[in-house]
Amino acid sequence: MRRKKVVPESPLPQRDGVDAVRVRLPGRAEWGTVREYLLERLASRAAAVEEMFAAGRVVGADGRAVAPDAAYEPGMFVWFHRELPAEERVPFPVEVVYRDEHIVVADKPHFLATTPRGGHVTETALARLRRELGLPALGAAHRLDRLTAGLVLFTVRPAERGAYQTLFRDRLVHKEYEAVAPYAPDLELPRTVRSRILKERGVLAAREVPGEPNAVTRIESARRRGALARYRLLPRTGQTHQLRVHLCALGVPILGDPLYPVVAGPVPAGDFRRPLQLLARTLEFTDPVTGRRHAFRSGRTLRAWSAYDDWAGDGDGAGAGTPGGAAGGPAQ
Numbered sequence: 001m002r003r004k005k006v007v008p009e010s011p012l013p014q015r016d017g018v019d020a021v022r023v024r025l026p027g028r029a030e031w032g033t034v035r036e037y038l039l040e041r042l043a044s045r046a047a048a049v050e051e052m053f054a055a056g057r058v059v060g061a062d063g064r065a066v067a068p069d070a071a072y073e074p075g076m077f078v079w080f081h082r083e084l085p086a087e088e089r090v091p092f093p094v095e096v097v098y099r100d101e102h103i104v105v106a107d108k109p110h111f112l113a114t115t116p117r118g119g120h121v122t123e124t125a126l127a128r129l130r131r132e133l134g135l136p137a138l139g140a141a142h143r144l145d146r147l148t149a150g151l152v153l154f155t156v157r158p159a160e161r162g163a164y165q166t167l168f169r170d171r172l173v174h175k176e177y178e179a180v181a182p183y184a185p186d187l188e189l190p191r192t193v194r195s196r197i198l199k200e201r202g203v204l205a206a207r208e209v210p211g212e213p214n215a216v217t218r219i220e221s222a223r224r225r226g227a228l229a230r231y232r233l234l235p236r237t238g239q240t241h242q243l244r245v246h247l248c249a250l251g252v253p254i255l256g257d258p259l260y261p262v263v264a265g266p267v268p269a270g271d272f273r274r275p276l277q278l279l280a281r282t283l284e285f286t287d288p289v290t291g292r293r294h295a296f297r298s299g300r301t302l303r304a305w306s307a308y309d310d311w312a313g314d315g316d317g318a319g320a321g322t323p324g325g326a327a328g329g330p331a332q
Contacts, residue, residue: 007022007024007077008061008077010022010079011059011060011061011062011063011079012059012063012079012080012081013136014130014136015081015084016084016122016127016131017122017126017127017128017129017130017131017136018081018084018116018121018122018127020079020080020081021079021080021081021082022077022078022079023038023041023077023078023079023080024075024076024077025037025072025073025074025075025076025077025078026074027074027075028074029072029074031072032071032072033068033069033070033071033072034058034066034070034071034072034073034076034078035049035053035066035068035069035070036072037072038058038078048082048083052080053066053067053068054068057080057081058078058079058080059078059079059080060076060077060078060079061077066078084121084122085119085121087119087120087121087122087123087269088123088269088270089123090109090111090112090123090272091272092109092110092111092112092272093109094106094107094108094109094112094125094128094129094132095107095299096129096133097151097296097298097299098294098296099133100156100290101156101157102155102156102157102160102287102289102290103141103153103154103155103156103164103287104129104133104135104138104153104154104155104156105151105152105153105154105283105294105296106125106129106151106152106154107149107150107151107298107299107300108125108144108148108149108150108151108152108280109149109300110147110148110149110272110275110276111146111147111267111272111275112124112125112128112146113125113146114126114140114143114144114146114152115140115143120146125140125152126138126139126140126154129154135156137156137157137158138154138155138156139154139155139158139161140152140153140154140155141153141154141155141161141164141165141167141168142165142168142173142238144280145240145241145276145278147256147257147258147267147275147276147278148276148278148279148280149275149278149279149280149298149300150177150279150280150281150298150300151280151281151282151283151296151297151298152280153173153283160289163288163289164288164289166288167285167288168238171236171237172285172286173283173284173285174282174283174284174285175234175235175280175282175283175284176232176233176234176280176281176282177232177233177234177235177243177278177279177280177281178222178230178231178232178233178278178279178281178302179230179231179233179243179247179254179277179278179279179302180228180229180230180231180254180255180277180302180304180305181228181229181231181247181252181253181254181255181277182227182228182229182251182252182253182255183224183226183227183228183229183252184229184250184251184252187221187250187251187252189219189220189221189231190218190219190220190221191218191219192216192217192218192219193215193216193217193218193219193246193249193250194213194215194216195208195213195215195245195246195249196208196209196210196211196212196213196214196215197209197214197215197239197240197241197242197245199239199240199241204259204263204265204266205241205259205260205263206239206240206241206242206245207245208245208249214237214239215235215237215239215242215245215246216235216236216237217233217234217235217236217237217242217243217246218233218234218235218236219231219232219233219234219246219247219250220232220233220234225305228255228304228305229252230302230305231247231252233247241259241260243278244257244259244260244276244278245260247260248260248261254276254277254278255274255276255277255304256274256275256276256277256304257276258276275303277302277303277304277305278302279298279300279302280298281297281298282295282296282297282298283295283296284296
């Protein structure tokens with residue numbers, strides 16, 4: 001039986017709550033040196049690769065710098081810190097709802113990514129919590145879209161992360177979301193929406209396509225206020241943009257959505273005026289490590305519901321500099 005290769009611990013410390021990049025060299029020896037392989041793999045950043053080697057910032061498992069002419073070794077691991085992109089600070093805090101020796105439950109604001117990805121690296125909930133709580137091994141058990149606010153579960157111990165991720169994979173976590181969208185008198189609720197959603201790499205919006213459903217959402221209307229309604233959403237699956245796609249397909253797109261029904265493009269950096277009115281309100285599960293039953297509730301409110309007049313006429317970004325300008329602030 002083939003033995004699984006043990007992955008060494010990173011010899012480099014985190015930087016601003018972000019792990020060093022780890023690369024395992026492929027098993028085939030098509031390159032003469034480690035440098036040649038990284039130049040090919042990271043061709044768009046060739047100048048940065050050359051600079052890292054010249055400065056001794058590419059290291060092996062022993063923490064020593066890998067020389068520019070170091071021979072290629074199939075299966076070898078190397079680490080380096082990539083240059084961090086310039087990021088606009090999201091001016092809203094990540095609130096810690098619960099913390100013990102196994103998990104951290106955080107109440108994430110709108111506009112803050114859950115984990116490092118693309119141009120969002122240090123300005124993520126994970127990187128912030130690692131720094132603020134002094135927990136460098138903290139990891140995410142699941143993710144929320146950057147534009148969605150609400151509860152996210154993080155794990156303290158890497159060895160236990162898989163147990164918590166399995167809860168989400170096996171649909172053993174009860175999740176409820178809240179959304180503010182137009183009121184539609186002819187829309188019969190409650191209802192369960194089933195469809196097949198396709199999200200293509202490099203395409204901003206997901207879309208519904210023919211085929212076996214892979215996305216299931218129960219939708220209920222909690223309350224009406226004038227032309228708006230606050231919807232209660234209970235997803236049974238976790239496809240990308242699932243709730244946004246399903247409400248849009250019903251003719252009630254979520255307020256503040258830059259992609260549905262019309263793709264307006266990414267929200268410009270630093271523009272926090274009109275957050276997506278979608279909130280991950282509750283998380284309930286039985287802890288796979290302690291056996292304890294957990295039930296958490298976000299303290300945020302959706303601004304289009306709590307301060308509609310401000311939302312409707314907020315071309316000047318009123319209230320955007322406080323937690324209330326994003327998800328609303330803690331409920332009173």
